[in-house]
Amino acid sequence: MAEALVDLDVSDLEPPEPLLRATVALQNLPRGKALHMIHRLRPQLLYPEAERLGFESDTRQGPDGRCEIFFWRRDDPAAARAARTAAAALPPWRE
Amino acid sequence: MTTGFAMLSTRQSPPLAVPMRFLLTAPLFLAMVGLVMLLAPAQFATRWNPAVLAAAHLWVLGFMLMVMVGAIQQLVPVLIGVPLTRPMAVSRVLHGLLVFGAGALAVAFLRESAGYFWLAVVLLDGALLVLLTAVLPALRRSPSSHATVQGMFLALAALALTVVLGSFLAMGHIGRVPLHREWTDLHLTWGLAGWTVLLVAAVAWQVVPMFQLTPRYPLWLTRWLGPVLLLGLVTASVGEGVLGSIGAALLSLALLSLAGWTLLLQTRRKRRLADATLDFWRLAMLSLIAAVIGWWARKSGLNLPDLWLGALMAVGFAGSAILGMLYKIVPFLVWLHLTNRAMDQGLSVSGLPNMKQVIPAVRSRWLLRVHLVWVLGLLAIPWLPPSGVRLVGLVGLVEGLLLEWHLGAALVLYRRHQQARG
Numbered sequence: 001m002a003e004a005l006v007d008l009d010v011s012d013l014e015p016p017e018p019l020l021r022a023t024v025a026l027q028n029l030p031r032g033k034a035l036h037m038i039h040r041l042r043p044q045l046l047y048p049e050a051e052r053l054g055f056e057s058d059t060r061q062g063p064d065g066r067c068e069i070f071f072w073r074r075d076d077p078a079a080a081r082a083a084r085t086a087a088a089a090l091p092p093w094r095e
Numbered sequence: 096m097t098t099g100f101a102m103l104s105t106r107q108s109p110p111l112a113v114p115m116r117f118l119l120t121a122p123l124f125l126a127m128v129g130l131v132m133l134l135a136p137a138q139f140a141t142r143w144n145p146a147v148l149a150a151a152h153l154w155v156l157g158f159m160l161m162v163m164v165g166a167i168q169q170l171v172p173v174l175i176g177v178p179l180t181r182p183m184a185v186s187r188v189l190h191g192l193l194v195f196g197a198g199a200l201a202v203a204f205l206r207e208s209a210g211y212f213w214l215a216v217v218l219l220d221g222a223l224l225v226l227l228t229a230v231l232p233a234l235r236r237s238p239s240s241h242a243t244v245q246g247m248f249l250a251l252a253a254l255a256l257t258v259v260l261g262s263f264l265a266m267g268h269i270g271r272v273p274l275h276r277e278w279t280d281l282h283l284t285w286g287l288a289g290w291t292v293l294l295v296a297a298v299a300w301q302v303v304p305m306f307q308l309t310p311r312y313p314l315w316l317t318r319w320l321g322p323v324l325l326l327g328l329v330t331a332s333v334g335e336g337v338l339g340s341i342g343a344a345l346l347s348l349a350l351l352s353l354a355g356w357t358l359l360l361q362t363r364r365k366r367r368l369a370d371a372t373l374d375f376w377r378l379a380m381l382s383l384i385a386a387v388i389g390w391w392a393r394k395s396g397l398n399l400p401d402l403w404l405g406a407l408m409a410v411g412f413a414g415s416a417i418l419g420m421l422y423k424i425v426p427f428l429v430w431l432h433l434t435n436r437a438m439d440q441g442l443s444v445s446g447l448p449n450m451k452q453v454i455p456a457v458r459s460r461w462l463l464r465v466h467l468v469w470v471l472g473l474l475a476i477p478w479l480p481p482s483g484v485r486l487v488g489l490v491g492l493v494e495g496l497l498l499e500w501h502l503g504a505a506l507v508l509y510r511r512h513q514q515a516r517g
Contacts (some may be wrong), residue, residue: 012365015305015427016434016450040304040311040365044174048107065311094314095241 004082005036011066022046026053026071034072034083042067042093058083060090067093107172109182111432111509116190117165118425119502124157124197126495131201132488136481142401143276149204155286155409156197156219162417163294164189164222166424167230167247174301175244177233185229192222200265209269216262223258227251242317246297249321253289253328257282281332287408288346289328292383295416296320296353306423307373309360316356324349343394347387354380354387371459375419378467382411400477411470418466418498425502426453429509436513453508458501465494 008025010018022037023046029035037043042059046069050057055071062068068090070083131150132139138146168186172178179185196218203211230251237244260282267274300317303309323345330342357380361373386407393399433447472487479487 012308014308014366014450015423016430040308041301044176045107095239 004033004079005070005086006030006033007036007038009038011038011040018043019045023049026050026055029071029073029079031073031076032078034070034079034086036083036086037069037071038062039067039069042095043069056080058087059093060087061093062090107176107178108428108431109168109172109179109186111428113182113186114165114169114428115425115502115506116186117161117168117193118421119499119506120190120194121158121161121165122495122498122502124153124161124495125498126492127157127201128153129488129491129493129495132491133485134488136484136488139402139476139484142405145204145207147402149201151405151409152200152204153197154414156193156200159291159409159413159417161193161197162421163291164193164226166298166420167226167294169424169428170243170298171230171233171247174298175234175237175239175241175247177237179229179233185225189222189225189229192218192225196222203265203268207268212265212269216265219258220262223255227255241300242314242321243297243300245318246293246300246321249325250290250293250297253285253293253325257286257290260285283405284332285328287405287413288350289325291408291413292350292353293321293324295379295413296324298420299353299357299416302420302423303357303360303376307361307370307376308365310363312356312360316352320349320352343390347391350383350387354383371456371463372419372423374463375415375422375459375466378463378470379412379415379419382407382415382470386412402476403474406470406473406476410473415466415470418462421498421502422454422459422462423450425505426450429453429505433509433512447512448508453505454501458497462494462497462501465490465497469494 006025006029008022010021013021018039022035022043025035025037026049047057050071054074056074057072058070060068060070068087070087072079072083128150131146131153135146138144141147165186168179168182168189172182196215199211199218200215202208203215230247234244234247260278263272264274264278264282266272300312304311327342327345327347327349331339331346332342334342357376361377364373386404389399389404389407393404427450430448430450430453437447469487469490472490476484476487
């Protein structure tokens, strides 16, 4: 299932790089794949943009306390399945 | 691979003018503090002299509160996810009330004028009401469970009490009620250790990891710091003897936890690049620790200068933290608004300035040096002759003008790019 995920680790990048890279990655995400983004914090500004681009998301807490977000296109059931399965292995994000 | 970017959402973000009118006004008040010291240096021998009271209020209202109120209007929509109602109108009214309120209070102290005290009370109480009316409903509606929301609630409660106490003291100056000088310490403790620390902490929970590339603050700290600090403040304010000491200990614990964790997180940051923001925050947290040690030293009978605790808290801690945030938030906002505008018009983002071009690193580094001299100069005032105080005032004036230039240049850059692209 992991091959259905595209990983994007922006946790050591300074703003606005995480926002820019995530936006580009979402635009270029192939069908059937979900984006697995890793960041230090919940990327507040990214969610409205992802929604506008037609994505749904699930935000989880990684084992090292980092924020792990899974994005998939609303009309892509294969990507949704892959993202939900991977996300279910992690606890929900806590603020 | 696509090279362009989709439009980044600023649906939550208010127009740039909303925070910027506050951020561009604040340095002028800092320059005015310097001017007062230049013109009346002999008055800085004791804390109760009119020029000292005027300078202190120009700083805390004209500089600190001005930036904090501007920042709240930007951060509530962006960090908490709830836009404020009619942001432009609210910011214009708030800005006017604060500018004239801070100015009127400074004149009231300098002239001991009842009319100006009245005017200041009406304007500043009005500013508080407008701020609470604008921000509290947004905080209540917030879908976020982040500790920043709780922290802002507590900070605003402490601000309200600070303003009420301040208004009462102003009534004392006018002669409407007896002037309780002993309440001044309560007023400034709630303003500096309450409102200021609570707001800086609420913002730090998000801004420090975001801009300084550190790990997150532990959740227990973000949840408990505010309530423990407030409990400590209340207990220290109303309790006597052992109860008062417990309150003081709780308050100190909260302040030291904020400072200690911030310094610790900075040592664990991801990329160890030199950055003036980091040093501004280091100076802020070291000042906070020094202020707590100084407070306990005074409580145990050590004769420390009156001015020290106020200077450490208001300029060393709050001033440094505010400056550190300004040098990140202003370039970020300029970049965000320019990028969105370009995207909105279907134009390329290439050629737009990046954050480091909006305010070059060399400028923030220079301001840090001047600010450090200003803080040390203020701490040295009890031993300085009037000519020395004048010199410290000159440093404050230079710092204010430098900051105004740096922020103003960022806005000029924004306007130039905006006009170039129609």
